[in-house]
Amino acid sequence: MVSTAAVPNLAFRQLRGQRSAGEFAAVVRRAAREIGEQVACDARYIGRVESGEIRCPNYAYERVFLHMFPGATLADLGFSARESVRGRGARVLHHDRPLPHHDDPLLHREPFPHRDTETDDIPEESDVLRRVFMTSGTTTVAAASLGLGGGPAFAAQVSLPAQRRVGEAEVNAVEKAVRQIRLLDDRHGADGLYRRAAQPLRAAYELLDAGTTARRATSDRLHAGAGELAISVGWLAHDSGRFDDARSHYAEALATARLAGDASLEAHAFCNTSFLARDAGRPREAVRAAEAGQRAARTLGSPRLLALLALREAGGRAGLGDRTGCDRAIGRARAAFDRGAAAGDPEWMSFFREAELELLEAQCWSALGDWSRAARHGRRATALQDAHFTRNLALYRAQLTGDLARAGRADEAAATGHQVLDLLTRVQSSRIRGMLAGAARVLEPRAGAAPVASFLTRHRESPPGRPGDRPGP
Template structure:
């Protein structure tokens, strides 16, 4: 049996080069440097976090050129990276790619009762959860993340005895952690748990007077309400989120909340309201800069907005239009977000099946099944199951039968 891979070592050299800039600010600097030399990289705060945590041991060639331009006179070794040959050697022996997440073991950094509030530690736990979820989905993460949340909760009474900026940051970080754990519950089909965690985050936001956390909580609550067939609640939550976000200065955040509202209107069959909300979402998205949103919104790009639009058309029964949008979402998706690529590919399969295009649906479903080797998400499996059920109307197609058999195996 081969020895397990060494755990990632934090890249302290890279972290020192970031200095006082936030991960989002540093990511924006990386993108500007890329444009200066004609490169295109989709650097965001999460990518910076993956580098600093040691998860990315050596960047790909595009990032290498950008980093060497951004830090002239320095080598990759000076930036804290390992030689590409060493990374490739470990990969050949079975280790994962330098640009992929390692097997998830724990989201629990040391959260102990010390004279200093451990709000950086809680924020790091949130970051690690999101990074792993982007790549691999929620299944298998929930129990461990829940233990981390319980540890963070135990610190809050002590924080209440020490009012001030540190206590406020700890409450906000704990609220973000509750949202992350709630999302894991949501994506893995534990809807009652998700609803409870989102409510906890909303209460924490109001206690800490944190409108950014409140807007995030309402966004997730609207998403959950749509997924569980409560359209009026989805609309109300999204509208409340838009009110909370009004003073935050983030057009991208307001765009996401408008798209969430559109999803609720779609379930209600109100085409005019869907059109109005989607138009607002598109206009706000175009107005906002890519890095003007909070860190948790790094998933929200053109692909996500197009995918949410696809969901609206599917809810309205316009399946050819939904399939067109879902296909666009797959093509636009950043490769880092493997779970979302699997999700939109599964939605494409379901929309094509509903539109009466069985062979195309089976082909898309097959591509989504391949991604399930890396992604564990109850939502994705449910979508593929729904597509397989719809394809029962075409029992004579070999492609359809192959797909339906494969779905049956993952559902067994």
């Protein structure tokens, strides 16, 4: 809500000129890309600036605005001095461990020690994450039910006392929400979960906004939990085709990681950002994000994490048509994977087994147009996959269906496509449906063959995704 003391920013409004708020937001996003920044600017954000609700932009926006208007200062743009905006004044964060230096070109920010408040690098534009619901007195934070079909598979309530001190119970609730979302995604896919998962995400960031914790260790866990929750919700958006939402959630997780100096969370955020960039057709960004993730992960003692990040890089290089670079990245990934599991492996990597490695390599060869090689790895992935991961069973077989179809093995593709349709009665994923639809289009010229005709008929008659879902990549 805009404060009654808010003063409209007439200087900024004048700079917009005759463009609509939405058109000007697009200009801001384009300028951000020019300098390697990532902001989710929209018409609402422009409106908040012009109304005076945002009196000073965060550091990411500051760099973008100063790039757009060379020679201008924040004051020239109608903003207030940063130190006058923060209600509790600038407060330097002291860390009891060294903070990594970040030089990645994808999301370049100033080295962390120069950030002078707790909230400076949390993007102000995020509708989902940065709403502040805290009021005086006791506040109840309720995480939404995440069950499918109305069943309450997850619910958690925590109460914040008047002093707003966050403790073990609240942090445990955030961590439980992360695990529950991942479990339900493994079983059912993203489409039915995304909107409901936003509620515990709001609660987690509300806890961060509340301020104080009893111990540094508790604060670290809360930041890590909130960041991991943002990534989990971002993945649900990603898998259900909501790429802009996913990008915003991943960026929020990255900002949280850097605020807390959490290299593990940073590596995870970059890992997912790379994956999203590949799926969104931005292979160069996928490579750069994967490389940044590998830099963050070097000291974490997890060869498997480095293997996954190398595969993310390989996927980006495949999208660029860089067969040699892709092959080298795959080689690094396999060498790291073969070093085995380690104590430093993050909890979220439970999905990354040999089957996933084979699937990601299959996707690389598929992107490079080597359909037969892709299909060989796809068969291995489906043979190795644990039946517990229902969504991944459908994903792997959808990938294999497309590769077989493009490799000219139409009957085998049709048989595999039937298996995917069987699983889609239990799994809701626009991404998987999109992959299967692509395979069906490839098979259309072979519709005269009985096995193919049977699959195509069943595919056309299968129920569509949830209303409002976008097709997968």
